[in-house]
Amino acid sequence: MKPILYSFLAASLLLAGCQPSSDQASSGTSKQKVARQLAGGLGPLPPVEHPVDNPMSPSKVELGKMLYFDTRLSGTERVSCATCHNPSFGWGEGVGLSVGVGDQLLGRHSPTVLNSAYYTHQFWDGRAATLEEQAKGPITSPVEMNAKPEVVVKRLQGIPEYADRFQKVFGEPVSFDNIAKAIATYERTIVRGNSSFDRWAAGDDAAMSESAKRGYQLYTTKALCITCHSGPNFSDSKFHNIGVKGSGTADKGRFDVTQNPQDLGAFKTPTVRNAALTAPYMHDGSIATLEELVEHYDKGGENVPNKSPLMVPLKLTVNEKADLVEFMKALTGEPLADQSLPELPY
Numbered sequence: 001m002k003p004i005l006y007s008f009l010a011a012s013l014l015l016a017g018c019q020p021s022s023d024q025a026s027s028g029t030s031k032q033k034v035a036r037q038l039a040g041g042l043g044p045l046p047p048v049e050h051p052v053d054n055p056m057s058p059s060k061v062e063l064g065k066m067l068y069f070d071t072r073l074s075g076t077e078r079v080s081c082a083t084c085h086n087p088s089f090g091w092g093e094g095v096g097l098s099v100g101v102g103d104q105l106l107g108r109h110s111p112t113v114l115n116s117a118y119y120t121h122q123f124w125d126g127r128a129a130t131l132e133e134q135a136k137g138p139i140t141s142p143v144e145m146n147a148k149p150e151v152v153v154k155r156l157q158g159i160p161e162y163a164d165r166f167q168k169v170f171g172e173p174v175s176f177d178n179i180a181k182a183i184a185t186y187e188r189t190i191v192r193g194n195s196s197f198d199r200w201a202a203g204d205d206a207a208m209s210e211s212a213k214r215g216y217q218l219y220t221t222k223a224l225c226i227t228c229h230s231g232p233n234f235s236d237s238k239f240h241n242i243g244v245k246g247s248g249t250a251d252k253g254r255f256d257v258t259q260n261p262q263d264l265g266a267f268k269t270p271t272v273r274n275a276a277l278t279a280p281y282m283h284d285g286s287i288a289t290l291e292e293l294v295e296h297y298d299k300g301g302e303n304v305p306n307k308s309p310l311m312v313p314l315k316l317t318v319n320e321k322a323d324l325v326e327f328m329k330a331l332t333g334e335p336l337a338d339q340s341l342p343e344l345p346y
């Protein structure tokens with residue numbers, strides 16, 4: 001009896017995580033971490049790519065950071081990008097529908113800009129292809145920053161430090177194009193990775209809780225998440241109608257861009273990385289918590305026209321739902337570049 005009991009105890013100690021941590025082990029002779037084979041192309045974030053016509057330089061990032069936080073880019077000089085994509089709210093706005101000029105509610109929720117560098121389309125409906133193109137939208141939008149490009153350009157050119165920095169970074173005076181280029185370059189540094197999940201994927205078994213590991217299994221199988229939230233940034237860069245109330249009626253989503261009936265009520269698949277930091281969720285901010293989000297998927301979404309055939313009841317148990325939430329929490333990353341606030345020139 002005795003040896004059996006002993007090995008049973010040893011096994012349960014191992015299961016309880018009482019083995020030496022992998023760091024200790026790797027300093028000895030034996031264990032080497034082996035990266036896991038993951039489903040759906042999930043895995044560590046590759047380095048961010050910068051477009052050839054807007055290469056990265058540290059001084060451009062610094063300039064873009066100032067512009068991102070500077071309210072003088074708006075008509076009233078009271079709104080900046082950070083008003084709606086605020087680092088304190090996971091680089092989102094922390095409210096359901098976005099609040100625009102004069103406190104009016106906008107039609108959509110302000111998404112996080114975290115990891116937006118990895119998207120092939122910007123906006124919920126994907127109507128902008130690049131961050132450069134995207135950045136011009138809110139500055140001139142009457143309901144967002146409501147500024148005239150020529151007014152902003154003149155204003156910044158009148159601030160000696162800005163005039164100087166634009167000259168150094170671009171070899172020319174302030175222009176609307178260069179404002180957008182600098183902001184886009186800065187946004188490509190607003191990236192979080194190296195989460196518990198990434199460390200686990202790299203072979204550190206202790207980096208994720210047992211519940212999160214079960215959540216990963218569900219995510220990649222029974223819960224179907226992987227069919228859309230795939231790849232290193234947990235997005236297939238495609239558009240789906242997942243039965244959020246009002247999809248296809250109140251908001252036609254991607255259809256407005258393509259006029260293709262298959263796109264009715266479809267929205268861009270957002271990343272699941274850092275979701276624990278970026279509540280509330282969905283294009284209309286109508287889902288407040290990760291628990292509520294799992295309930296939405298478990299019931300297969302609301303009844304809306306043109307809903308994705310993948311949105312079917314999942315029949316998850318209470319424990320399975322909790323495991324999925326734990327897995328999403330394990331996707332919270334750490335900043336991969338400096339995220340300090342700028343000092344603005346006057």
Ligand code: HEC
Pocket residue numbers: 068079080081082083084085098099100101106108109110111112113116119121122123124125131134135136138139143144145183
């Ligand atoms: C008044 C609030 C507000 C301001 C100010 C604002 N945004 Fe946005 N932003 C939004 C909303 C709302 C959306 C989603 C709109 C849509 O998809 O139709 C959005 C979308 C985006 C996206 C797309 C992200 C994605 O996942 O598709 C990026 C990037 C972005 N904004 C960057 C910026 C930058 C840069 C600035 C400053 C130049 C800025 N925003 C100013 C509210 C705002």
Ligand code: HEC
Pocket residue numbers: 111112219223224225226227228229239240241242244247267268269270271272275278280281282283284293294297308310311324
């Ligand atoms: C059919 C494709 C599809 C499937 C399957 C799917 N999602 Fe989504 N997911 C999306 C789309 C599209 C959105 C945005 C929808 C909208 O705003 O109307 C989204 C939104 C989200 C968000 C909100 C992110 C944000 O910033 O607002 C999270 C988190 C999320 N999904 C996690 C999951 C999990 C977990 C599963 C599995 C239980 C799952 N998704 C299954 C396509 C999918």
